[in-house]
Amino acid sequence: MSADHTRDPCPIVILNDFGGAFAMGAIGGTVWHGIKGFRNSPYGERFVGASAAIRTRAPVVGGNFGVWGGLFSTFDCTVKAVRKREDAWNAVIAGFFTGGALAIRGGWKHTRNSAITCACLLGVFEGVGMMMQRVFAQPAVAPVYPDEPQRLAA
Amino acid sequence: MSSWLFGSSSSSSQSSKDATSTNNDNNNEKLKQTLGFDPSSVTDVSNILKAPGIFDSSRLHPLAGLDKGIEYLDLEDEQLNNVEGSQGIIPSRSWSDDLCYGTGAVYLLGLGFGGLYGLQEGINNIPKGAPPKLQLNTILNHITKRGPFLGNSSGVIAMTYNIIDSTLDAVRGKHDDLNSLGAGALAGAIFRASAGVKPMFISSVLATGAAGAWCGIKRYLQ
Numbered sequence: 001m002s003a004d005h006t007r008d009p010c011p012i013v014i015l016n017d018f019g020g021a022f023a024m025g026a027i028g029g030t031v032w033h034g035i036k037g038f039r040n041s042p043y044g045e046r047f048v049g050a051s052a053a054i055r056t057r058a059p060v061v062g063g064n065f066g067v068w069g070g071l072f073s074t075f076d077c078t079v080k081a082v083r084k085r086e087d088a089w090n091a092v093i094a095g096f097f098t099g100g101a102l103a104i105r106g107g108w109k110h111t112r113n114s115a116i117t118c119a120c121l122l123g124v125f126e127g128v129g130m131m132m133q134r135v136f137a138q139p140a141v142a143p144v145y146p147d148e149p150q151r152l153a154a
Numbered sequence: 155m156s157s158w159l160f161g162s163s164s165s166s167s168q169s170s171k172d173a174t175s176t177n178n179d180n181n182n183e184k185l186k187q188t189l190g191f192d193p194s195s196v197t198d199v200s201n202i203l204k205a206p207g208i209f210d211s212s213r214l215h216p217l218a219g220l221d222k223g224i225e226y227l228d229l230e231d232e233q234l235n236n237v238e239g240s241q242g243i244i245p246s247r248s249w250s251d252d253l254c255y256g257t258g259a260v261y262l263l264g265l266g267f268g269g270l271y272g273l274q275e276g277i278n279n280i281p282k283g284a285p286p287k288l289q290l291n292t293i294l295n296h297i298t299k300r301g302p303f304l305g306n307s308s309g310v311i312a313m314t315y316n317i318i319d320s321t322l323d324a325v326r327g328k329h330d331d332l333n334s335l336g337a338g339a340l341a342g343a344i345f346r347a348s349a350g351v352k353p354m355f356i357s358s359v360l361a362t363g364a365a366g367a368w369c370g371i372k373r374y375l376q
Binding site: 105 | 250251253254255256257258259261262294302305306307309310313348
């Protein structure tokens, strides 16, 4: 497997993931809550309602996404540093710890269930990603050599 | 008897200097005649490497284009940002890197400072004589009330700022402090756009000041 040069090396990439996930959540939340606020407002106040929904909810969605992405990236880097290898299990283990850490205030049972759910989700993601890679990989084509020119009879 | 095997060593070492040189000349002549070329004119590897300008890539074949550096290795998606004046503290590939790093850093700062403020507030508000579990819960409640609020707000401002800043860079074709200040003013105004003109103005001024401070810090660190 070749190294992924589109991502930065490990400690600094946590910052990148925090910001990327936050921006993704905030922009997605703007669209989502904009539509939701627009549809749930009475006629005549639809744009006001959409704007109010965006202002109150989109930053929260961004924050939730950002904390999840940043925690996941932190655990991913930690697992990489401990295991000293890069494979799909890193994501699964990091997902386990992320789910557990985010649910830790809900009690032991909630933490355990959330960790297992998150690990399974990440496992499915990794599995689907691998299958996509296999399906869309370019098959190796044998090189075509030109035919040997026919010998002229002397 | 063994001069053909071990060489004649005795005669030349004891003779005088003149004799040695003539002897060497004679030897060279003899070698030249037997070999057909002058062995002292043969270049070995160290001679080649010592020749001046041997590593000058412009003297190689012009079609190789080696004098232009290693640009054939610069893949499309690994190029650094080449907008004029955009080289910051962290090497950035494009506007999306600026957005991610800027938003992430400011968001984490806001989260941290809000969390510290909440920690202090929570420690001050611990109910008297409560069991330790309740004390911990009070502190955690205050941290999670203040931290995410400040983090989310600052993160949204930073995100708006970075998007506007990159747009201005792309439109103007270069990056300078004026872009940062303008982006800060716009981001601050948009953040408080619904609260009225006066809060909008205050927030705009504050964000412009923050952008100016960031420009100063960047210049100091570089």
